[in-house]
């Protein structure tokens with residue numbers, strides 16, 4: 001007799017589950033997206049509760065500083081961390097989720113406080129939330145300093161707001177920080193080896209998933225609602241979940257069938273498999289990553305997509321040239337580790353955990369990766385550098401410093417993307433902001449190894 005493993009008991013308390021996740025993110029620096037997925041899987045939480053759990057967890061995290069600003073005048077004693085998160089998540093519902101009646105959010109908070117604490121705490125929680133309801137929220141206009149006001153209104157650390165304003169000015173920064181609090185879109189890439197955009201749209205419709213073709217990247221489809229990973233279309237390898245901005249590097253690299261390609265920071269393989277599709281599954285790709293356990297993900301995805309030209313290897317890109325054959329790759333992608341400021345919508349914890357000193361150390365790693373890529377790139381070969389950040393030091397800063405120390409490399413214009421993206425190119429580099437197209441913030445630059453290194457162009 002086979003016995004099915006039962007899911008642990010789910011008591012249906014979405015707010016309590018959100019509180020557990022938020023506390024773990026705060027105390028253990030756990031990733032909110034991973035914890036959320038684990039919780040949903042562990043308890044087999046249904047679609048309706050899943051949506052609310054996601055909304056409350058991300059929303060509370062996204063607006064942490066704003067919520068604290070509203071709570072501050074009403075909290076008169078020292079409170080435990082879990083009580084602070086309970087107040088934040090309850091106030092988040094009152095302020096931002098109009099479909100949830102305020103009294104329901106407050107009653108739930110009181111019940112959780114009773115269950116997790118004692119009567120004194122539940123009365124305090126009740127008192128704070130009801131006082132805010134009675135007296136109203138303080139105005140953000142009370143904050144005189146514009147940087148501080150933007151920091152509190154959009155809930156980003158003040159030093160980060162300052163850094164971004166310095167790079168992009170107040171208007172662009174405001175639009176970016178506001179966009180960082182908007183739920184991300186879900187997009188998929190059609191596997192050109194197995195299907196086409198019109199066929200996938202039909203298949204998704206038949207499977208009850210509303211979707212539409214993107215206006216930006218030709219192989220991209222926007223999913224309007226539904227769980228794509230449950231569809232036959234996904235299981236059969238016709239599509240891969242990928243943000244639209246992340247579809248740029250493989251297009252810019254523009255590999256040919258039969259090329260020998262290196263993807264230096266490859267896991268989990270979103271871009272490696274895209275490159276393989278562009279190569280019509282002909283040629284060879286070496287996909288390396290510093291973390292060996294992540295390489296399995298590349299192999300899994302390749303199998304699902306019907307790709308067999310990818311080999312994986314655990315390699316630290318900072319000394320890749322010691323292990324790989326010199327001057328042997330036609331095209332190389334360095335999709336570098338970065339601060340990830342362009343994906344704050346998906347991982348709100350990023351904005352609270354980054355430190356100013358991280359940018360310099362990431363910039364140094366990025367330069368080391370590029371130094372190694374040059375050594376194994378063929379003369380005349382193409383190198384694409386990409387990040388999912390909007391930080392100038394990691395993007396333009398890395399490109400300029402790299403060019404200064406590599407006279408054998410030249411920046412080449414970005415090609416093979418639609419015009420509305422190409423128009424955004426500045427000095428041969430492309431920075432996409434989250435507010436531009438609703439896709440992730442992303443940076444791409446392309447280089448060529450000169451045939452004759454003594455020339456300047």
Ligand SMILES: C[S@@+](CC[C@H](N)C(=O)[O-])C[C@H]1O[C@@H](n2cnc3c(N)ncnc32)[C@H](O)[C@@H]1O
Pocket residue numbers: 246264265266267268269270271272288289290291294315316317318335336337338
């Ligand atoms: C932005 S992610 C890559 C995403 C991947 N290209 C994709 O599209 O799925 C950066 C990757 O770099 C890897 N990494 C970090 N430091 C590295 C190093 N020194 N050498 C090689 N890989 C590194 C990380 O493990 C991570 O998987």
